[in-house]
Amino acid sequence: QSVLTQPPSASGTPGQRVAISCSGSSSNIGSNYVYWYQQLPGAAPKPLLLRNNQRPSGVPDRFSGSKSGTSAALAISGLRSEDEADYYCAAWDDSLNGYVFGTGTKVLVL
Amino acid sequence: EVQLLESEGGLVQPGGSLRLSCVVSGFTFIRHGMSWVRQAPGKGLEWVAGITGSGDDTYYADPVKGRFTISRDNSENTLFLHMNSLSAEDTALYYCAKMKSVMATATFFEDWGQGTLVSVSS
Numbered sequence: 002q003s004v005l006t007q008p009p010s011a012s013g014t015p016g017q018r019v020a021i022s023c024s025g026s027s028s029n030i031g032s033n034y035v036y037w038y039q040q041l042p043g044a045a046p047k048p049l050l051l052r053n054n055q056r057p058s059g060v061p062d063r064f065s066g067s068k069s070g071t072s073a074a075l076a077i078s079g080l081r082s083e084d085e086a087d088y089y090c091a092a093w094d095d096s097l098n099g100y101v102f103g104t105g106t107k108v109l110v111l
Numbered sequence: 112e113v114q115l116l117e118s119e120g121g122l123v124q125p126g127g128s129l130r131l132s133c134v135v136s137g138f139t140f141i142r143h144g145m146s147w148v149r150q151a152p153g154k155g156l157e158w159v160a161g162i163t164g165s166g167d168d169t170y171y172a173d174p175v176k177g178r179f180t181i182s183r184d185n186s187e188n189t190l191f192l193h194m195n196s197l198s199a200e201d202t203a204l205y206y207c208a209k210m211k212s213v214m215a216t217a218t219f220f221e222d223w224g225q226g227t228l229v230s231v232s233s
Binding site for chain 1: 146148155156157158161170171172173206216217219220221223224225226
C-alpha cells in the first residue's frame with residue numbers, strides 16, 4: 002500500500018527535462034527527508050537522491066530534487082536513453098512508524 | 112565490496128510458512144540497520160520490516176504485522192525474515208537492504224540484494 006502518490010509515467014526526448022512529482026502528507030514528506038530510488042529494468046533499486054536533494058557519489062548532476070511542504074519532486078535534465086527506468090520516492094512515516102514508497106513513475110525516453 | 116545474498120525463495124501453499132535469509136559481506140554488519148522490501152510482480156516497492164544494528168528494535172508494515180518476524184544473527188552476518196500465514200498477496204520479489212546507519216528508521220536503503228522470489232499458490 003503506497004501512501005505517496007506519483008504519476009504512472011513521464012516521457013521526453015533525449016536532451017529534454019522531465020519532472021516527477023511525489024505527493025504525501027504531514028506525517029511523511031511533511032516531517033521527514035525524501036529519498037529517491039532508481040530501478041533500471043531487471044535490476045534492484047538503488048539510491049538516486051538523499052535527504053531531499055543530495056546526490057550520492059556517482060550520480061550525475063542531471064538529477065536534482067526538491068521538497069516543499071508535503072510534496073517533493075525529482076527532475077532529470079538532459080535526458081538520456083540510460084535514464085529509462087522506474088523511479089520511486091520514499092520517506093519515513095511518523096504515523097505508520099514505517100517507510101512508505103511512492104507508487105512509482107516509469108520514465109520513457111522517446 | 113558490499114554484498115547482500117538472499118536465500119532462494121520458493122513456492123508455498125496459502126497458509127504456509129517460509130524463512131528467508133540474507134548473508135552479507137563487505138561491511139561491519141552490526142553497525143547497520145537492515146530491512147526487507149518487497150515488489151509484487153509488475154508492481155511497486157513496499158517496505159516490509161526493519162531491524163536495528165543490535166537487533167533490539169524491529170519495525171513492521173501493517174500488512175505483515177503479527178505474521179512476519181525480522182531477526183538477525185550478528186555473529187553470522189545474516190538477516191532473516193520468518194513468514195507465517197502466507198497468502199497470495201505476499202507473492203513478491205523480496206529484497207534484503209542495508210540501511211545507511213545503525214538505525215532502522217528515518218534513514219535510507221543504501222545497498223540492496225538482487226532479490227528472491229516468493230510465490231504463494233495452491
